[in-house]
Amino acid sequence: MLLENLIPRDSPKYGKRHVVHLHDIPGGAKAFLFVAKFCYDIKTELTAMNVVTLRCAAEYLQMGEDYGEGNLIFQTENFLIEVFGSWDDSLRAVEDCEGVFHIADEIHLVSRCIESLAMKACAEPRSLTRHNSPTGTLPDATSWNGLGSVSKPSNERDLSDDWWYKDVSGLKLHMYKRLIFAVTSKGMDPKRIAGSIMCYAKRYLPLDGRASVNMPVSSEHEQVTLLEEIVGLLPDQKGIIPTKFLLKLMRISMILGADPSCRDILEKRIGSQLDNAALEDILIPSIGYSAETLYDIDCVQRIVDYFMLGDSDESDSSSNELVDDQQLIPSSRELTPTTMVANLVDNYLAEVAPDVNLKLTKFLSLASLIPGYSRPLDDGIYRAIDIYLKAHPWLTDSEKEQLCRLMNCQKLSLEASTHAAQNERLPLRVIVQVLFFEQLRLRTSVSGWFFVTENLENSQDLSRNIGPRIESGTHEISVNNPIVTVDEMRTRVSSLEKECLGMRQDIQKLVKNKGSWNSIFKMLGLRLKTTTRSGSDHHHPKTVKTPLSAKMFRNSRKAGSNGKQIKDNNVDGDKTIQSQS
Known part of the structure; x- marks a missing residue:
């Protein structure tokens, strides 16, 4: 025993007192008092809250079986077996390790306590009991050698997978890390591990911008350390951690000035699942007095860049499909996340x-990261461009042209095209492009309706010819009541051509003082076919005809003969644009 080694056996004078200093005894004076009572066979209380300390004290004092049967080491070891049978007692034992951590770790008590918690956390909740008692109740203190407190009934444990989150969130960081490593090695579902880490982070970090009332007070250095450790504990699987939570960690890392490597990890994690983010989450304020803009544009740009890198890697491994403009785009399965990020x-x-300090180069660099195929419509980018032009009226025409190249005028909706055609902030070239493509769209629609009308009339003639041959009981061809009647088609065609005529009038007003038609269309890079009328019409002015075929007008007259007459003066009949010869 240690005391025998410290007190010399042969003293110079009989009965001389010897003073032994035990400053290093685990648990201090309180633990030594318990040991003294144990030696004099005084009944004492051994609980889950002191068994680890007493086990360490017994180890320090060398109170093993060599000095007597049933010594303190033997008694505490037997009691630990009972403690490890209960979740709550195991948790109390882990907390008791804090005061005697170094010696408890040396004799593997810490690992045994953590292992007990990990096994129970990975087990089915229904198979757990708070204490090995027939009634299922948990005593506040398990009694030893005759003393103990009265048992109190416990509430039934929540049977969900997160039942242990709140309990382990009270552990110190180094203990919590060891528990996470233990449950990971046992193959726990990463989603459950992520849920526990998020619960732990919410308890100690001001993720919502301000500290909670119940949040322990800690220094800024401790919070930085905690943040970096939590980021390192997060499971690597994509989508396990909500993007909203990762962005909160990003904000805290910027406020606390965390290590750049920690921020880089968060940016990559956020970028890999950016399609799940919301607008309010990526509005990260700029930190520091040297910041020029209200929001941290550079951070968002890096996140978007990480997303596009990951998306391109996935696209390379999947099949591609070819579109009309000879541009390779990912298949529809890969297109959905990219479209969501484009809208974001x-x-x-x-x-x-609206930030007047936002430079054009930053706006362009962020917007240009999104490929054109990811936007089904360019209404969103047009809206952003319009707001930027309104907040930065000092931009030159060249800069406005450069900004407007971000959008495709052909991919604007009818509402956006109408707004852009009347938008004085846009360059003239862009407005003319919008008007031209809108007129082209209307002409295509008109031509398509005439084609459908001709097909329906042909199907009516065909049905009348083969109608008598169709036997009863077979599928009948319904001509009298088609899904879209010919009259409805004529009405739609008339409406579309009126819109086309109005669009032409807008163009004429726009370029009234801007030169001839040829100069405008040269700006667009278009060529128009010029023809002259022969015979008696050779004195008439030259006309420029659009690509609308003459067959369409024959179909129009033919359709008009069977129903309502479509008047030439109400539609854009010849589709000609006259200019001075």
Whole structure:
């Protein structure tokens, strides 16, 4: 025993007192008092809250079986077996390790306590009991050698997978890390591990911008350390951690000035699942007095860049399909996340565009990260461009042209095209492009309706010819009541051609003082076919005809003969644009 080694056996004088200093005894004076009572066979209380300390004290004092049967080491070891049978007692034992951590770790008590918690956390909740008692109740203190407190009934444990989150969130960081490593090695579902880490982070970090009332007070250095450790504990699987939570960690890392490597990890994690983010989450304020813009544009740009890198890697491994403009785009399965990110970036640009300190280069660099195929419509980017032009009226025409190249005028909706055609902030070239493509769209629609009308009339003639041959009981061809009647088609065609005529009038007003038609269409890079009328019409002015075929007008007259007459003066009959010869 240690005391025998410290007190010399042969003293110079009989009965001389010897003073032994035990400053290093685990648990201090309280633990030594318990040991003294144990030696004099005084009944004491051994609980889950002191068994680890007493086990360490017994180890320090060398109170093993060599000095007597049933010594303190033997008694505490037997009691630990009972403690490890209960979740709550195991948790109390882990907390007791804090005061005697070094010696407890040396004799493997810490690992045994953590292992007990990990096994129970990985087990089915229904198979767990708070204490090995027939009634299922948990005593506040398990009694030893005759003393103990009265048992109190416990509430039934929540049977969900997160039943242990709140319990382990009270552990110190180094203990919690060891528990996470233990449950990971046992193959716990990463989603459950992620849920526990998020619960732990919410308890100690001000993720919502301010500290909670119940949040322990800690220094800034401790919070930085905690943040970096939590980021390192997060499971690597994509989508396990909500993007909203990762963005909260990003904000805290910027406020606390965490290590750049920690921020880089968060940016990559956020970028890999950016399609699940919301606009309010990526509005990260700029930190520091040297910041020029209200929001941290550079951070968002890096996140979007990480997303596009990951998306391109996935696209390379999947099949591609060819579209009309000879541009390779990913298949529809891969297109959905990219489209969601495109909408997110467009909304973000519209949100930050009013900032007068936002430079054009930053706006362009962020917007250009999104490929054109990811936007089914360019209404979002047009809205952002319009807001930026309104907040930055000093831009030159060249800069406006450069900004407007971000959008495709052919992919604007009818509402956006109408707005753009009347938008004085846009360059003239862009307005003319919008008007031209809108007129081209209307002509295509008109031509398509005439084609459908001709097909329906042919199907009516065909049905009348083969009608008598169709036997009863077979599928009948319904001509009298088609899904879209010919009259409805004529009405739609008339409406579309009226819109086309109005669009032409808008163009004429727009370029009234801007030169001839040839100069405008040269700006667009278009060529128009010029023809002259022969015979008696050779004195008439030259006319420029559009690509609308003459067959369409024959179909129009033919359709008009069977129903309502379509008047030539109400539609854009010849589709000609006259200019002075």
